[in-house]
Amino acid sequence: MSETADLRLIEKICWYYYCDGMTQQNIAKLLGLSRLKVIKLLEEGRQKGIVSFYITRLDNNKLDLEKKLIEKYNLENAYVVPEPENSKNITESLARAACSYVNLRLTNDSVINIGYGKTLSLAFNYLASESQCNWTAVSLTGGVNNYLPNARSDIFKAKMYLYPAPLLMNSKELCDKLCEHPDLAWIKRMASTSSMTLFSAGGLDEHATVIEQGLFDRSDFIYLKRLGAVGDILGHFINKNGEIVDKDIDSRLISTSLDTLKNMPQTIMVAGGSEKLQIITAALAKGLCKVLITTEKTAENLM
Incomplete structure (x- = not known):
């Protein structure tokens, strides 16, 4: 840390x-x-x-923001990090903050659920390299490459249990059949034993992970926006009320459902930035997280 x-x-x-x-x-x-x-x-x-x-007044302001977030959105905790001078560094700052937050609470044999996206992939790599505990990571979605160690993870200490499948299947029938496989059912059972769950929020901009990884393109995002989507959580595209906007796309996802996510212990959302403000607000309103890790400017805009 x-x-x-x-x-x-x-x-x-x-x-x-x-x-x-x-x-x-x-x-x-x-x-x-x-x-x-x-x-x-x-x-x-x-x-x-x-x-x-x-x-000092600066620290007072951050603590005040955290208290207001907890009160407004009925959270158990909030962690506000300084706003990076360059918005491109938000992912790095949030990943570091998530690593520090979780690392303090890790114990030997902890089981941590990890969601999809660049921020969590980076946080996962930091945590697996820096933690002194023996712990287990369980993926919440398909998309194996998102969870694999990167070049900076020289000492990778976590055990990994990953969905051996892509995030998005070609058809509902194929998705349903794959989900019946014993390996996927076992990973779901592992996720239910977790002590913490980390997930992020995806915006509808050109830098979204699902666009960069070729799962969707800009025309798909135009279509989803017309349906009222404000972003995605674990690949589930939702509107401002937290409702799924396209049931066909959702039926083809290898992903933990939002209802299941909501009922998991110690759910921690790690997200920030102006392009994600709407999806963060929707996730908070739906009660998907108990802890929020975000940037100072995002916290101010959530008030």
Whole structure:
């Protein structure tokens, strides 16, 4: 975990304890940490000079944004990262933040569900390389290449259980038949044992993962927009009310259903950027996540 991410967590704990008057036990429960970890980080806060007569206005603003997100969307937690100077770096920033957030909560033999997309692929690689625990990753969708280690993952410590299938099939009949295969059924059972679930949100712009990987093209996106789509979650294209816009496309997906996703424990959405604001809002309104990791500007626009 980076020093910056570590300091952010210490700042948050100090704020909750000294300014909000929360107990150490309640802070531990809120952040998914042990009480001993909270005590240790409070002591580090004192040693590092984070605890003073005031908390800087910048940090105050971030904490305030996180509290407002939690209250408005009935979340268990929110983590707001600084807005990158270059919007092209949003994916990297969010992936790093997701890695830090999950890494603090990993234990040996944890099972983590991983969704589809560039941000989570990068976060997965960081986490699998940096974690000191023995843990297991389970894919939530088809599309094997999205989950494979990249060149920067020199030490890949996670076990992987992946759907041996593409994300989108040619027909519903072929999709249904493949989903009956024992290997796919077993992966679904593994996903149900998870302690955390990470997923992202896909916008309807030319840089969307499903376009870059050739599953859809721009004309498909024009069609989906005309149906009211604001983006996709795990390949499911939904409107602002969280409703599937094209049942034919949806019936051909090798993917976890949104109803199943909603009922999974500790669901964490990792997404940010102006092009994803509508789909993030729709996912939050539908109650798909319990934790949101996003950028400062996105958080402000969600208020």
